[in-house]
Amino acid sequence: MSDCLFCKFVSGELKTEIVYSDDDMIIIKDINPMAKNHFLAIPKQHYKLLSEATADQMLALSRMLKKISSLSGLLGLESGYRLVINQGDDAGQSVFHLHIHILSGQKMGWQPA
Ligand code: AMP
Ligand code: ZN
Numbered sequence: 065m066s067d068c069l070f071c072k073f074v075s076g077e078l079k080t081e082i083v084y085s086d087d088d089m090i091i092i093k094d095i096n097p098m099a100k101n102h103f104l105a106i107p108k109q110h111y112k113l114l115s116e117a118t119a120d121q122m123l124a125l126s127r128m129l130k131k132i133s134s135l136s137g138l139l140g141l142e143s144g145y146r147l148v149i150n151q152g153d154d155a156g157q158s159v160f161h162l163h164i165h166i167l168s169g170q171k172m173g174w175q176p177a
Pocket of ligand 1: 080092093094095096097104149150156157158159160
């Protein structure tokens with residue numbers, strides 16, 4: 065996707081600090097951290113929403129989840145972490161290239177609606 069920020073990070077057209085990369089994804093630091101440690105796991109393939117993922121993309125996503133859980137030291141996940149996918153307007157999605165937020169490093173609240 066030519067006009068997608070995260071595709072530009074994946075292709076290298078835009079520079080960012082990539083903390084981890086493999087065939088499925090890159091992991092970068094979120095520019096506006098919502099926790100002590102806040103990373104974004106970005107699939108190398110562009111799709112907007114979880115609901116649009118193909119079977120192969122879902123497989124890649126499950127490999128990503130497994131890999132993230134193994135990067136405990138690199139990502140500071142030792143005492144627990146939260147994974148978030150914001151899907152669509154009500155969830156506040158702002159970049160329409162699916163990504164997983166990885167949040168850790170402090171007790172995080174979980175408020176009743
Ligand atoms: P979402 O709201 O779920 O679509 O998340 C998009 C995330 O991308 C937000 O948490 C932003 O802070 C983050 N973000 C936006 N621009 C950049 C950037 N240039 N580098 C790193 N993270 C970014
Ligand atoms: Zn993209």
